[in-house]
Amino acid sequence: IKQLDSLKIDLSKTAPKKENLYFKNGVLYKKGILFAKGIEKGRVLDQFLKKINFKPKSVIFIDDKLKYLDEVEKFCKKLKIKFLGLRYGYLDKKVNNLQGFICDIQHKNLKKIFCFIQLNRNGYFQIVIYFKNNKLSMLIF
Incomplete structure (x- = not known):
């Protein structure tokens, strides 16, 4: 969050929920960012969306690991949510x-x-x- 703040990027402006959310399993939602804490990311997204009672029309997900993209894509397909996954491979x-x-x-x-x-x-x-x-x-x- 500090890195994004230093670049003046504020994801909370367009976030579906403004307040911070804390989950029993250590997952955290803060300033528009969902931190998965090593838990399967599709499952974390499911847990978050249920908690805020929200179903997006589409999900854009960027990650450096293909397996995480696959997890979220699988979740989105199950709920018939449009999915765009981008694998970040610069590093x-x-x-x-x-x-x-x-x-x-x-x-x-x-x-x-x-x-x-x-x-x-x-x-x-x-x-x-x-x-x-x-x-x-x-x-x-």
């Missing part, structure tokens, strides 16, 4: 080249690391923000 080459050197950087700079973000539990995409020569530096893997 595929970087991910394929990812090596263990990130662990070395983290270990050497542990006391200097300001922020470490791992965008999914598989370590697919990582950002490390750390201090180097009293300046903030950032590595993206």
Whole structure:
């Protein structure tokens, strides 16, 4: 959310629900974004839509993993909701080249690391923000 805010992108303006929603299984809906917390995304979308009593005419879903697109598409077909899935593959080459050197950087700079973000539990995409020569530096893997 902070990254979107920094880019002045506010998904809550067109969101079907304005208030935050918290689910028992850790799923969170905040500022127009549904966080699945590792749960099957079609199931999470189903749970969310039932909770807000809403059936969209169409769903546009963007993800870097084909299996997640398939999950949401399957859900949409079941409810006869139009579906457009876009697979985001810009980082595929970087991910394929990812090596263990990130662990070395983290270990050497542990006391200097300001922020470490791992965008999914598989370590697919990582950002490390750390201090180097009293300046903030950032590595993206």
